[in-house]
Amino acid sequence: MSVIAADGVTVRYGKKTAVDGVTLSVAPGSVYALLGRNGAGKSSLVRAMLGMLEPARGRVTLFGEDVWRHRTRLMDRIGVVSEEADAPPELRVRDLAALSSRLYSRWTQSALDERLGRFGVAANARYGELSKGQKKQVALALALATSPELLVLDDPTLGLDVVARKSLFEEVIADMAERGLTVLITTHDLSAIETLADRVGVIKDGKLVLDDELEALKSRFRRVRYAGAPAALAMTAASTRAWGSGTEAIVTDYDDVAFERLRRDSEASESTPMTLEEIFISVAGEEQR
């Protein structure tokens, strides 16, 4: 059974469609990276997945239960780090912890204290007075202290420096290794997620245009350079451009046999693997960084 299953989810704001018929599933113990450019519909989809937004069509189940109907019960099993620092700014960190401890059935205070210590965040600091990175760290510490089965990270590294990003991901990785946590993450930090994600979904203009295992993606997406004309390529090209006197193509269904055939015709042919960032750019657009 999938931890998250979205089935034809459509989210609308008035006449504007933010998410358009998205179907995806996240397996237990896996890390699903939901990628997309700003305004592509990631956050709307995540909000629908967390039962904060009712889909206009389709439905989302978490652990097999409809999240819109059973949100209260399901949230006891889910830790969330929101895109925006949404905790009440006037509360101190220890007050946030005290409040959360009364709401969650599997609260582990020691885990929280330990993490806050590692992050160097004082328990009596007001949430509103923390730096952006500290707020994210507190949010993550609070989310992991609930001993969640599913961790949802909505752009957790937005606005964080390299060190903060690293420490945040290290915490997630440690917890995953320890407890077999399932993670749904939306992020623009593609290099970091490349080492973490099992499966990647790319959302563009509200539609899920890519949804595959990361390793499968990497083997499917290749940069192929060859001496011939674009028509000589016997694989599907996401894009082609001139490369010297030959062609450079981004192929989406790389095939060793087809490449060997190409190489027989043109000795100068070469195929290079692509990073997740390169794959993302080829799918979602050039401007993305």
Next chain:
Amino acid sequence: MSAAIALFTRELRGRTRLFVSCAVLACVPFLATLLPAAQAHRADVIAMVGGFLAICVGAAVALATGGSVIVRDLAERRMSFWFAKPLHPAALWFGKASAALLTCLLSFAIIAVPAMLAGGGAWKNYWLGETSVLGVSALGIAVLFLVSHAFATVVRSRSLLLALDFFFAVVAVGALLLLVWPVVLGGAVEVTKWLALGIAAAMLAVLAIAPVWQLERGRADIRRSHAAFSRFFWPGIGVVLLVAGSYVAWLVSAKPADLQTVASVEQAPRSTKVLVTGTAAGRGDYQSTFLLDRTTGSYERVATPPWWGIESSQDGKVLAWLQPSGLFRVRQLELHVNGRATGILASLSSRMVLSGDGARVAIDNGRTVTVYDVATGRIAGSAAGFDSRSQASMYFVTSDLLRVVETPPLRIAELDLRTRRLTRTGSPLSAALRNSVSVSGDGTRMFVRGPNVIADARSGAAIATLDAERYGAASMLHDGSVVAAAFAKGAARVHLYGPDGVRRHELTLPGTPGLWITGEVEGGRVLLTTRHGMLVVDVNRGVIVRKLDGVRGPTPHLGADPRLVRYGASEELVGRTEKGQLVLWQPEGQAAPRPLLR
């Protein structure tokens, strides 16, 4: 529940600074007593300043917390924090709302209680007693809090739905007025009070529950939240109004046969119509008013309040009354003649009188008297400059001549409708009492109680002076003779004077501490209403010709016409028994009254 409690305690703990500020403010009433002018009235100053400050602070906190307790998080996109937690919307709302409400009440109490204790009796004087002011303040604070939340939800979403909300608000207020107005017109003070309280309580319940729906369906998005709130709130208000409307429809649907008590019976002379007002079973103090045909028992419901009554022409063929002019113009009255709206408008305080032929009506609006043609609704004449502090009586001498008599002091004026001129015809007579004038049938003479004089009705010049008695009730009859009653030692002495002012007869009625002269019957009979029943007196012989115990009526209303109601010699009269039954009775003979409705 535990989640709501967790939120409640968290929210309350976060308001410590506010409570400290209130404690500082609580010192202000005591500091105010240091002012030189306040030192002589220490308790008064503490009570007044403390109460005022407590109410202001309580209200301000209610408005501020109501407008921010949920809506601020929604507007600042921080509601996802709460919805990412295993927290039911009901727990979220009731946890936060109850903490906010307690905050408001504590803010009020921190300031009020020291002032109340120090103010003592002064507090009671200024703030209607401890229980009342605290109770009213608590209710007011809850109302302000909930209304503030609703208002903030609607306004801060910046959604076009706001226009729809405004539309529904207007419809709801209109419906509310429509609901309450018929009950007010029925003179139902208690029913109006309980109906208003019931509607208010139900609306408050809707206001208190709507945010749960708002959070359950709208969740973290402010516009969806607004839409969800409106989707619950307006149907909720609709249901409340529907239930209240059904109750009011049932309340006003009483039939004459349902009447358990009859408050008044007004009979139009020479007409078969009777205006009956009374209360029906289970309908509290709501008074239904019917225009009942005494010969057939058929009736129509009349929307005129019981205290206004009807006017009739001399032949009884034209019946006129005032009732609200339309669904939304409830404060304006319209003249209805024989059940037909005439378009002639009056105010709530207006009084009116019909001409003998029923063709014209004069309406007194305090300083102005206007005469209309009933058939066309056009103004036949108008005069201003009357003293609104005086009680004006008026009557048509002819269809073209309206005479206005003001008391006190007594002043007479005539409005000639042919020339449309007002002429002051009478000199002031300062000794006249309020409502003390009665006029003969032909309008040539009048009797003024107080100075007890028969005077020329046009000039006010005295023609004859009666006994120097202190009459409690007196009236000139159609032919110019006078009936006057004085009361002493639980008995009434009724004096019967001829048109020349000479006392002809005296009747002593033991066990009658008071009576009303309520009409006359052609052939020299006068109707007296006592607390026991009706007396019919032969004016010429000075004897009681009929004594009817346990029946009272007909009773004319206190209208503007100073002439005594005169029934036909053969007319059956309508009265009410002590048990509230309507009966028909004969002023002549000794036949037992018979029930009007079977």
